[in-house]
Amino acid sequence: MKLTALIARQPKIPAALLLLALTAGGADFAHATPTLTVNETQPLDFATLAKPGSSQTLTVSALGSASGSGTILYNTVLNGNYTILSTGGTPPPTIEIDIANVGGGSGFTLSNFTGLYDGNAITFPAVGLSTPDGAPKTLKIGATVTYNSSVNVGQFSPTFDIVVNYE
Amino acid sequence: MKISALKTKVAAAAVLALLAAGPAYAVTQTVTANVAFDTPLTITGTPTISFGTVKAQQAETYTISTAGTVTATGNAANILYGSKSAASLTVAGSGSQAISITANNYTANGGATPSAATCNYDAGGEAACSSLTTVGAPGAGKTLLVGVQLAVTNAPTAGSSAAPMFDIVVAYN
Numbered sequence: 001m002k003l004t005a006l007i008a009r010q011p012k013i014p015a016a017l018l019l020l021a022l023t024a025g026g027a028d029f030a031h032a033t034p035t036l037t038v039n040e041t042q043p044l045d046f047a048t049l050a051k052p053g054s055s056q057t058l059t060v061s062a063l064g065s066a067s068g069s070g071t072i073l074y075n076t077v078l079n080g081n082y083t084i085l086s087t088g089g090t091p092p093p094t095i096e097i098d099i100a101n102v103g104g105g106s107g108f109t110l111s112n113f114t115g116l117y118d119g120n121a122i123t124f125p126a127v128g129l130s131t132p133d134g135a136p137k138t139l140k141i142g143a144t145v146t147y148n149s150s151v152n153v154g155q156f157s158p159t160f161d162i163v164v165n166y167e
Numbered sequence: 168m169k170i171s172a173l174k175t176k177v178a179a180a181a182v183l184a185l186l187a188a189g190p191a192y193a194v195t196q197t198v199t200a201n202v203a204f205d206t207p208l209t210i211t212g213t214p215t216i217s218f219g220t221v222k223a224q225q226a227e228t229y230t231i232s233t234a235g236t237v238t239a240t241g242n243a244a245n246i247l248y249g250s251k252s253a254a255s256l257t258v259a260g261s262g263s264q265a266i267s268i269t270a271n272n273y274t275a276n277g278g279a280t281p282s283a284a285t286c287n288y289d290a291g292g293e294a295a296c297s298s299l300t301t302v303g304a305p306g307a308g309k310t311l312l313v314g315v316q317l318a319v320t321n322a323p324t325a326g327s328s329a330a331p332m333f334d335i336v337v338a339y340n
Binding site: 039 | 192193194195196197198199200201202203204205206207208261262264339340
């Protein structure tokens with residue numbers, strides 16, 4: 001009987017702590033939650049490439065210049081341009097950015113993503129980047145497309161994810 | 168008793184960890200890249216223009232049309248004999264992308280100076296090659312006939328031959 005009463009009382013201790021904790025943090029929860037947004041202003045573009053007889057690569061730098069063994073037939077390469085913005089609340093001072101879920105297509109793959117964040121070269125995953133609190137910062141992205149003779153003639157739109165986290 | 172105390176510590180630690188973690192909000196934006204592949208341009212066929220035989224040591228300007236007809240600016244009698252033909256080329260490449268055609272790099276030889284090449288692409292009519300800035304995609308192959316003007320000095324002697332040259336340049340727009 002004594003033991004039962006003791007066990008019944010103990011759960012009240014963590015419950016009390018939790019209540020205290022929520023009360024103490026109440027001021028923070030009353031403010032707006034910091035929110036990150038990513039907006040695209042220019043998609044990454046590898047132009048139109050010659051269907052090759054063997055494996056080729058074409059790299060678009062984060063500044064938008066082209067290099068590699070591939071041949072550009074027409075149109076022009078473009079780096080990807082995006083803005084990142086943190087709004088609301090009091091965000092942490094730094095963010096990290098990574099590239100994930102990189103898609104491809106028949107006979108071609110994307111890889112070797114490079115970036116320029118707020119004018120500074122970065123490699124992915126990039127950590128310790130200044131949080132764009134209230135004013136957007138630019139993110140420019142380049143990458144390499146590797147392709148071979150099995151690619152089909154036509155236009156393709158592979159996707160990839162830009163993942164931004166508060167640190 | 169020992170068990171209950173442990174639960175208390177665990178619960179308290181979880182709350183502290185929750186408070187210390189701070190914001191962990193993230194955003195994942197899926198974006199699209201663009202890449203396209205197409206067929207390179209090729210030019211095949213007979214890259215030779217034949218004026219036949221013309222009068223030796225006679226300054227004259229000859230023109231061969233894209234149909235292969237030779238005319239003389241001064242005197243038609245300066246055109247003597249021999250087979251005459253325009254260049255007949257085949258341009259192949261993209262099935263959808265327009266192209267431009269031009270002629271350049273005219274190079275004289277043997278007293279004969281070429282200029283003012285004319286082109287007839289895909290039976291669209293004869294025109295200065297340099298005016299074909301936008302013509303249809305060649306696809307599997309379209310015919311390009313080429314003529315040219317040839318200014319000949321009075322230097323070439325009987326029995327001599329000349330092989331002036333120029334480039335036909337085809338490019339995607």
